[in-house]
Amino acid sequence: MGEEVLATKLARWVFDLDFDQLPPLVVETAKQMVLDQLGLQLLGATLPNVQPERRLVASMQATPESTVVFSGSGTVAPYAAYVNGALATSCEFDDVHGHAGHPGANVVPAALAFGEYTEASGREVIVAIVAGVQVMSLLGAATQLDMLRRGWHGAKVLGVFGAATAAGVLLGLTTDELANAFGIAGSDASGTMEYELAGGEVKRMHAGAAGRSGAQAALLARDGLTGPLTIFEGERGILRQFTGSADLSRIDRNWDHFHIQDVMFRRYPVIGSAAVVLDGIRHLMRDADWRWRDVAEIRLGLPAFAMGHGAVVTRPSDAVSAQFSTAFSVALRLVRGRNRAKDYFDPVLWTDPDVLSVVDKVVPYEADVAAEPQSLHCRVGIRLYDGRELSHFQRGFTDGSVVGKFRDNVTGLLEPTVADEVVDLVAGLDELDEVATLMRPLAVDPSRRVSR
Template sequence: MSENTLATRLAAWVTALEYDQLPPRAVEMAKLLILDQLGLQVRGATLPNVQPERRLVEAMKAAPQSTMVLSDARTVAQYAAFVNGTLGAAFEFDDVHMYAAHIGSAVVPTALAFGESTGASGREVLTAVVAGAQVMSLLGATTLRDMVGVGWHASKILGTFAAAATAGRLLGLTPVQLTDALGIAGSDAGGTMEYERSGGEVKRMHSGSAARSGSQAALLALDGLTGPATIIEGERGLFQLFADTRDTSGIDGLWDHFHIVDTIFRLYPTIGSAGPAIEAVGHLLTHDDLPWRDIKEIRLGLPAIAVGHGAAVTRPTDMVSAQFSTAFSVALRLVRGHNRPEDYMDPALWADPDLLSVVDKVVPYAMEFPPDAPFLSCRVDIAPADGRVLSHTQYGVRGHPSYPDTEDADIEIKFLDNVEGVISGPAARQIIEGTNGLERLDEVVELMSLTGRRE
């Protein structure tokens, strides 16, 4: 086996990582990711669109190793990760990352499920989360935009490798075994974004499927199965097949930065690129008289990838397409004054004539922003019938750690909103306290036991 492939380098880095090497902000961000995910999983467990996955696993009656959120049943770790990852991505509210797409719903369920099954401490779980996020980010730095541009779901593909690293770390794989696990994971990496065009709740399963496939790859490697060490940069590897390149040099300068700290927490349950448009419209509403019935046109200047990704979706036909439609999100903000999870789940709103009249006035176009502008930016120009043009350029979005209006407390509030009425108030507070002090927990099972209790 070559010692110089990207898989071997990643495996060596992951297996050598120690908790004491982690910067304080990386630890803090891992805790926030876990808290955010647990709230999303609890809320997701109440939704009908992800019940088939849970019923499938419950019917397996597998060994009760790990918790499935809000389920009376437990299952083997890889399928607990599958179910909980699906729940965590059930309504387009999980985190966003410019390199890794969506870290939390692939890495966190894997870390918690295998943390339970292996009796891992909170420190070990936090280290595994940071390690998985790093693998996902390093691989995505070269490939994410090309994947999305041709219709591959980067989160599903990258998440499979990240879950292999996360589970492999908790299973105690050697560098050679983890290299094999990454090689095996590559054979299960895939997933198209056709759901953007014609709907389909299968999208919610992609994070869970990545968690299951990647963690299963780690288990197989532990038991002796081998995989190609050149799975990433090889002639038929990840980079070539999904991004039409074999060049790994773009990663060389990225190893020393802990990329988990760049995670963006979504504060709107929509595709990430819709967030700046929502906030730009909100800015105009607070500064100008803007009756939505009098609007003639709404022009949205977006990064080119966002035009083909979310802005290409217009009239929704299901919850997925509602959340992916930037125009629908803008219409909700203008007509109803908010963008709540329930707004995207209501079939009556998908066909609401008032909302659709605004949707039809949205014109997205590709726009170049200044080189130092955050990728998630948007220019909005709204033309009312009186001849004015109201404009605002939104650089960045609340939820990014570098954005001045975002506080860690926002993630705690989001968690409490998601679990309200589902689990008890005392249990919710215990989860917050347990996550905040995760490095002091001897076994992560103490935290997961709280997620099975309904109010």
């Protein structure tokens, strides 16, 4: 008998996972992902760039199986995953993972939607989230860096498998059914990053589309549809098609680790490689007396993947290109003193002369210094007109407080007492008999929005 194919091996790992196996840090991180996601979804519901997705789902008038956040209504579970996933990525503020990209927006909306649909407990939803992040991370260990180099959005490519896993766990799929769900989901694995160079708000839809496709794959597999079980390592499988190689050794080396523990929570609404730079800039601003008009040059030593992932954009044309521009984020921090989500949506700032004058002083260069090439790091060097040279090496970025971030994101959207209720419900997620209890306060009708 030949070696077990990867789809079956992954499905078997998922099938064997039990809540009692999960270390406390794993459970806590899953809860943080849920709270972070809910705050982002509520904030996203107010932004213009994801309203087409909201209107599309509302027009379907589908059976309200699962909550559509901040809409006063619901829809079928796969489309709740779709619209809530789009809301979660509306302002480039969701979580970051070295292998999985942005697992939260792909996995959590699907887990919550199918948790409601199947009347699952909080513990069952946590297991689904951990499993979905694990599958995305293991696959990403072998693909993420190569996909970035080729211009594929790794979180979108991998997201279909994370969502299929989360939905599959809650639907109670067998190992064979989940393996087939992976094979089915593979046909929807795609997503180019041309939006980085040419703009376009379609990027916001990627997580939602992955959630919908993966969830539908799980439903279809449960109903008997089959897919190619060699979807990952096969001659025309995901690994070869998106990276050019079917090297499974990187997956094997990363197998025995709960990857959800490595999820990072952004404190700025920017791409992860730019968040590292902003932390470096903040460090230098604390330690020296200087202002943005004193700056002659800003040199940024970035990992190779970040050179084509944010460093190339210098003239934003929409919110996506603004948030993907490392130089623009640096300029906002220096000139405006902050990096708020609303600033990236302001067309006036895209062409502000002061902001662009700083943008033009940013000089990125390749500086891979980490053993792990996907590591987030930056060498920040600032030369001032008076001759001073400032420098700092920043490895990784500082996580923001998830509770504080949630409260900031829902200010003016939820009454403070309701926000407190959601925080408490998520903190006790593992004790909830039904996850629907958590979703009820989030089904608020937007006409009841409180004043900021």
